[in-house]
Amino acid sequence: MNGATSATTPTFELQQIDRLLGAIYEGPTETPPWQSALQLLREQLGAAHVTLMLRPPSPDSTGVMINTGPVTRQGIESYETHFFSLDPFVRLPEGEVVTAEELIGRQWLQSAVYLEYLKPLGIRHLLGADIYTKDGIECRLRVTRAHDARPFSDEDKALCRFLLPHLKRSIQLHARLDFLECERSLFAGTVNRMLLGMLSFAQDGSLIETNQEARRILAEKDGIWLSGNTLCVDSSQESRELQRMIRSALADANASPPQDGGETEAASVVEAMSITRPSGRAKLGVLVRAVPLGPWSESKQRPAVVVFLRDPESNAAQPSQELVRRLFGLTRMEAQLALLLAEGYTLDEAAEKMNVRRNTARTHLRSIFCKTGVTRQTMLVRLLLNSVLTLG
Incomplete structure (x- = not known):
């Protein structure tokens, strides 16, 4: 040959x-x-x-x-x-x-x-x-x-x-x-660590994928659950609104994209609502986003709509004290105090959990303020929550 x-x-x-x-x-x-x-x-x-x-x-x-x-x-x-x-x-x-x-x-x-x-x-x-x-x-x-x-x-x-x-x-x-x-796994892992539930739907409305947090929320069947490819909601009014949002997002996602490769208006279409939970727990947050067709998209099994679920009562895995220490240059006790404050504890409650006196905790807090450049406890919590700690 x-x-x-x-x-x-x-x-x-x-x-x-x-x-x-x-x-x-x-x-x-x-x-x-x-x-x-x-x-x-x-x-x-x-x-x-x-x-x-x-x-x-x-x-x-x-x-x-x-x-x-x-x-x-x-x-x-x-x-x-x-x-x-x-x-x-x-x-x-x-x-x-x-x-x-x-x-x-x-x-x-x-x-x-x-x-x-x-x-x-x-x-x-x-x-x-x-x-x-x-x-x-x-x-x-x-x-x-x-x-x-x-x-x-x-x-x-x-x-x-x-x-x-x-x-x-x-x-x-x-x-x-x-x-x-590798990139997909990295981003998917980050979304899971942020305790953000995610469901993706194809152009025909069929369910393609759910992540770990979405499966946890839906398995509880507390106000929302999955029946086949359909998201079911206890409240008939909320159910109609959610289905309307999904249909609207699907229509936007299926709109013909420009052949010059530019973005469509659907790229910015986002709708949100809350889902009541019969258990009495805080309402679930739901966000629906269209995923517009690319200029050369042809697969009918690509994600066309993504539904995000957020449970405000979920407890994310706490960052390690070592990460806090390295990121802000804190001591072990300062890192422990900072994490407790970020969890919502008052200074007195944090001192009790650390088994130290209130004055000792206040001394640690002043040192934390000096090292991080903040001047109030609320600013410290915001700094921690907006840092890369949540990605660890």
């Missing part, structure tokens, strides 16, 4: 190529990624193993490897902790696909990595290629065959060479998706 398919390529080969390319581009959505593509390549090449090292091992890290074919935990650990340093395939030129014999000659069969690692595993033939991206990613593709198998042919190498640019593009897509997932 040459570097590209031609009009004379048999149909079954074109079908194989189509399956391989499809699996490569679907690889970033798999767990582990590219498992299907590597398995298809293994079958196509009649290989014992096909391995993709997303992050090659190093003296500081064991790396990340995706393996197909029979492997053992001991074999993987042996490579990650020792034999990676003896791997003859190091920094291969971009797009080059070579066998071990082509790379280092006949002495390959006398090398330590072959005699001590590969041969005991029943591996005789080794094919390798490296992939580099402009973002600094370095991946390694390795293909093996057993002792009783034929050597890798020019056609085998041509197939790998043809697939390499596609695998590289897919790896770049995976890196981008991984970045977005």
Whole structure:
């Protein structure tokens, strides 16, 4: 096979190529990624193993490897902790696909990595290629065959060479998706720490996702709960208002976006209301926000509306005293007092909880004022609540 398919390529080969390319581009959505593509390549090449090292091992890290074919935990650990340093395939030129014999000659069969690692595993033939991206990613593709198998042919190498640019593009897509997932997880964790419930709805009004705090609030069924995809509210008047807000937000979100990439007016459409709780507890705060279509949006399962829930009686996890100390330069006792005041305790109540005299607590408070630059207790509480402590 040459570097590209031609009009004379048999149909079954074109079908194989189509399956391989499809699996490569679907690889970033798999767990582990590219498992299907590597398995298809293994079958196509009649290989014992096909391995993709997303992050090659190093003296500081064991790396990340995706393996197909029979492997053992001991074999993987042996490579990650020792034999990676003896791997003859190091920094291969971009797009080059070579066998071990082509790379280092006949002495390959006398090398330590072959005699001590590969041969005991029943591996005789080794094919390798490296992939580099402009973002600094370095991946390694390795293909093996057993002792009783034929050597890798020019056609085998041509197939790998043809697939390499596609695998590289897919790896770049995976890196981008991984970045977005890390960012999403970070923001989702921050929202959870702020005790903000969140539900997202698709364009057709179907529920897509709820976060931990939203599930907690809805599970209590105290004034509001979830029935299928519908938010149900005890008060009929409040229920009608909430459904109106959601329908209005969906209409705004589904409005055609400008093709110049500018923002629509729907981006600023926000409505809010309160939900009465039969238990007598403080009312829940509800905010509905439209998520406008982007200029190139096409998925009908993207969030179109987000509903935020806030329980004013929820108790957020208290920041650690160590964080308060580091942020404001306070002593241990000063940090404890500051946190108690932020929780709503009076100075006398805080002194009692700390088991100190009121005058001692007042002395600590004066020191806190001096270090933080505030002059009143209310200013101190506002400073703490508006600081990065809530993100910890």
